[in-house]
Amino acid sequence: MTGWWRDASILGDLGGALGGLFETEEPNLVMGTQSRGSLLGVLTANSLGVGFAEVRKNPSPSADSDAWWRTSTAPDYRDRHLELGVRRSRMQSGDRVLFVDDWIATGAQARACKRLVEMSGATWVGGSVVVDGLEDASLRRQLNIRSLLHIREL
Numbered sequence: 001m002t003g004w005w006r007d008a009s010i011l012g013d014l015g016g017a018l019g020g021l022f023e024t025e026e027p028n029l030v031m032g033t034q035s036r037g038s039l040l041g042v043l044t045a046n047s048l049g050v051g052f053a054e055v056r057k058n059p060s061p062s063a064d065s066d067a068w069w070r071t072s073t074a075p076d077y078r079d080r081h082l083e084l085g086v087r088r089s090r091m092q093s094g095d096r097v098l099f100v101d102d103w104i105a106t107g108a109q110a111r112a113c114k115r116l117v118e119m120s121g122a123t124w125v126g127g128s129v130v131v132d133g134l135e136d137a138s139l140r141r142q143l144n145i146r147s148l149l150h151i152r153e154l
């Protein structure tokens with residue numbers, strides 16, 4: 001996957017392609033998880049002309065723990081339960097949030113991100129991913145996932 005990023009023309013097109021899947025829904029904020037979700041999320045946010053909220057995995061306990069929305073994931077594609085956290089100040093009621101990632105498999109990380117959005121009072125617009133490898137097809141509608149490629153095309 002990350003090998004694609006070595007190609008300047010693919011890199012140049014990725015943000016616009018991912019943002020284009022949700023242009024008409026007019027998100028005003030992109031969120032993405034550490035690390036590839038953040039890299040792609042920034043490219044996408046930049047192409048949509050909006051800001052980016054970084055979601056940290058297992059953020060270390062900090063003195064300002066009240067300043068974070070946190071939730072745990074169901075087992076993800078590597079059977080990990082991760083704690084995801086986003087700073088409260090980065091996402092607020094009224095925001096229309098687009099989730100971006102390189103790949104979706106169990107959807108555990110995307111579902112946890114949706115909970116973070118709901119905790120903040122913001123609106124989940126959907127998820128724009130490069131590869132849709134969803135194991136449970138019903139999540140595609142539930143999370144409003146759109147993709148550039150399906151795993152079968154790889």
Ligand SMILES: O=P(O)(O)OC[C@H]1O[C@H](OP(=O)(O)OP(=O)(O)O)[C@H](O)[C@@H]1O
Pocket residue numbers: 033034035036037075076077078101102103104105106107108109110
């Ligand atoms: O649908 P799921 O089962 O939740 O899996 C998909 C997630 O897992 C991968 O990230 P990973 O945690 O490997 O992190 P990385 O971006 O740092 O490689 C991928 O980039 C997605 O974020």
Ligand SMILES: Nc1ncnc2[nH]cnc12
Pocket residue numbers: 001077102103104105133
């Ligand atoms: N980056 C990734 N995320 C989730 N599942 C994968 N399977 C292969 N690569 C993956």
